[in-house]
Amino acid sequence: MSRTFLGMPPFPKAAAVSTRNARLRANLTRATHTIRDKRARAVAELDDWAELRQSGREIKDRTLRHLDHYLLQAEQAVTAAGGTVHWAADAAEANRIVADLVRATGESEVVKVKSMATQEIGLNEALAAEGITAYETDLAELIVQLADDLPSHILVPAIHRNRGEIRDIFRGSMARWGRPAPEGLTDNPAELAEAARLHLREKFLRAKVAVSGANFIVAETGTLVVVESEGNGRMCLTLPETLISVVGIEKLVPSWQDLEVFLQLLPRSSTAERMNPYTSLWTGTTPSDGPSNFHLVLLDNGRSDTLADQVGRQALRCIRCSACLNVCPVYERAGGHAYGSPYPGPIGAILTPQLRGLQNEVDASLPYASSLCGACYEVCPVAIDIPEVLVQLRERVVEQAPGHRLERAAMKSAGWLLDHPAVYSAALRTAGKARGLQPRRLPLPGPAKAWSDSRDLPVLPERPFRDWWNRRDDRNHGHTGKDDAAR
Amino acid sequence: MTSARDRILAKVRAALADVPPGPPDADPPATRAYRTAHTEATGPALLALLAENLADYRAVVHQTTSARLPELLAEILRAHGSRSVAVPADLPPEWLAATHDMTRLIDSPDLTAEQLNGVDSALTGCALAIAETGTIVLDAGPAQGRRMLTLVPDHHICVIRADQVAASLPQALPRLDPTRPQTWISGPSATSDIELERVEGVHGPRRLEVVVVSGRPQ
Numbered sequence A: 001m002s003r004t005f006l007g008m009p010p011f012p013k014a015a016a017v018s019t020r021n022a023r024l025r026a027n028l029t030r031a032t033h034t035i036r037d038k039r040a041r042a043v044a045e046l047d048d049w050a051e052l053r054q055s056g057r058e059i060k061d062r063t064l065r066h067l068d069h070y071l072l073q074a075e076q077a078v079t080a081a082g083g084t085v086h087w088a089a090d091a092a093e094a095n096r097i098v099a100d101l102v103r104a105t106g107e108s109e110v111v112k113v114k115s116m117a118t119q120e121i122g123l124n125e126a127l128a129a130e131g132i133t134a135y136e137t138d139l140a141e142l143i144v145q146l147a148d149d150l151p152s153h154i155l156v157p158a159i160h161r162n163r164g165e166i167r168d169i170f171r172g173s174m175a176r177w178g179r180p181a182p183e184g185l186t187d188n189p190a191e192l193a194e195a196a197r198l199h200l201r202e203k204f205l206r207a208k209v210a211v212s213g214a215n216f217i218v219a220e221t222g223t224l225v226v227v228e229s230e231g232n233g234r235m236c237l238t239l240p241e242t243l244i245s246v247v248g249i250e251k252l253v254p255s256w257q258d259l260e261v262f263l264q265l266l267p268r269s270s271t272a273e274r275m276n277p278y279t280s281l282w283t284g285t286t287p288s289d290g291p292s293n294f295h296l297v298l299l300d301n302g303r304s305d306t307l308a309d310q311v312g313r314q315a316l317r318c319i320r321c322s323a324c325l326n327v328c329p330v331y332e333r334a335g336g337h338a339y340g341s342p343y344p345g346p347i348g349a350i351l352t353p354q355l356r357g358l359q360n361e362v363d364a365s366l367p368y369a370s371s372l373c374g375a376c377y378e379v380c381p382v383a384i385d386i387p388e389v390l391v392q393l394r395e396r397v398v399e400q401a402p403g404h405r406l407e408r409a410a411m412k413s414a415g416w417l418l419d420h421p422a423v424y425s426a427a428l429r430t431a432g433k434a435r436g437l438q439p440r441r442l443p444l445p446g447p448a449k450a451w452s453d454s455r456d457l458p459v460l461p462e463r464p465f466r467d468w469w470n471r472r473d474d475r476n477h478g479h480t481g482k483d484d485a486a487r
Numbered sequence B: 001m002t003s004a005r006d007r008i009l010a011k012v013r014a015a016l017a018d019v020p021p022g023p024p025d026a027d028p029p030a031t032r033a034y035r036t037a038h039t040e041a042t043g044p045a046l047l048a049l050l051a052e053n054l055a056d057y058r059a060v061v062h063q064t065t066s067a068r069l070p071e072l073l074a075e076i077l078r079a080h081g082s083r084s085v086a087v088p089a090d091l092p093p094e095w096l097a098a099t100h101d102m103t104r105l106i107d108s109p110d111l112t113a114e115q116l117n118g119v120d121s122a123l124t125g126c127a128l129a130i131a132e133t134g135t136i137v138l139d140a141g142p143a144q145g146r147r148m149l150t151l152v153p154d155h156h157i158c159v160i161r162a163d164q165v166a167a168s169l170p171q172a173l174p175r176l177d178p179t180r181p182q183t184w185i186s187g188p189s190a191t192s193d194i195e196l197e198r199v200e201g202v203h204g205p206r207r208l209e210v211v212v213v214s215g216r217p218q
């Protein structure tokens, strides 16, 4: 059983436990900086990046403005190609549909390709409750699952684990899930990858049902696209008899030609590659090649609510490249778990509260988990103005319940930021470059001024923050990332 | 009770109250000011670019002519120590004309993943290749077999003809048929999930060898 994000503490609390963990912090810093630099080089190779980005943005906006049309078009195309389309208004409906489809096959196991949509709906837990075991097959997801842990980064979910920990996790847990780790397994990454290959191969060969997400659905052709590196995606999409893909309704692109934009934007933004090792595209079913039963579950789960906000709707352009995480000074210090959902970092801060509707303290605190430096907007391949949406969401938090516990939770997030001078100096450096991108209402002459000047930020509760921040050193030792993050 | 489909569509339409009703074409088309290619190379220069980008992502690249292809394929299989090779039913027979003493598994709907798991190599052609990104595209078309053929064995040899090379993604897409199942391959499978250290080969073939055939008789 893997954990869920339900019941996570609000941002400042969760960030506090993460920042206390020196190893997690060091791993994150190294990782985010490495990916960030590589990405910048990959993007610089294309002198028409700005034009690609503009097209990506416009194509997605057009899709969203006519989403009902494109959904129906995709439904028709997938059905015509031999697939079955299901619609799920929320997580419970989607989980019900998938569980029923699996049960109808008579199987009690499924193999899974990494999918954020299925994490969002807690599919693995829902299947477990029905006696169905879901095996994660992405290496990082496997590590997370074997460790009974939570992912912390969109692209490299086990970024908070280092090689020694991973070896221990494999040695300790592989046997419980299937083929045990090889004798004498060391912490050499190639050996660890080999252990994962052997462990999962037997599962791929016997799997009858696979569950995936998709990076894109082409409305005009009904084609689904999965972008990956390891080949676990190909295994899941090709070998089983039944394939169930759970995909958010915002993942559509209108035409086949549009892939020329997104398959240039995504790999370079995400893994900093000209092209990722494997991309699978399929349209319905193909006789005697791949699954003979294909089910597409179109998931709303708050997306249509997000669409209703004319400023916030741009969050639905997101192609989950994770570039915004890697440049975010707050993410780097707070860690992915602090965001309390499968969507961490800047995109999580604007997506989660909109999908879930600002109902609880986590969601209300997220729009404040940012210094509004604008670095996320600069790198976003579909030009989502994350600071603009954050400001809008802050207004919603304050308007919705002034003086309420939600607002207090939000203020604590802001306080966490003020207590991290390094976040601000990083923010300022970026702001120098991105000043033109700042929302007008929040000029950035200096960090404190920006905060105190903005009308959506009341006086900050200074003391309690100082208290926990000062106490943090006493507890800085003897914590593992897992214990900290899961609390 | 209305169906989830109707409820979702109704919510989406309500959320889009600010959008004037009408088909998407009422909106101006998305601008496409990006390049159709980032290279002007053609002919041998384009093949060289493809080879360079494939090699950059750790594929092993061979360049040859059609006359020498059978010899080269035999050599590659020998060097890999292969004793069995899986091939599509419509593999051009001359490709393996110089390969002897090798078990051949011919792809068919009856060939199982379990059987392929015991095969040393897979040999196929491709639908096309993209020079700029170092990508080969398989679409289960001529000389390619089903998708699992190039997935389960640990060694994939892929033959590309010069006329199959497109410069860029925008030039490749119109040549591909969306109704066919496609696998785009850019180097062997890889992971960077452990401390961001790149490891080649997780689940797909750990060794990818690409043979670019210039077609000019030698």
Ligand code: SF4
Pocket (backbone or CB within 6 Å): A269, A317, A318, A319, A320, A321, A322, A323, A324, A325, A347, A376, A379, A380, A381, A382, A383, A384
């Ligand atoms: S918001 Fe933009 S940068 Fe962040 S994950 Fe989404 S597409 Fe990538």
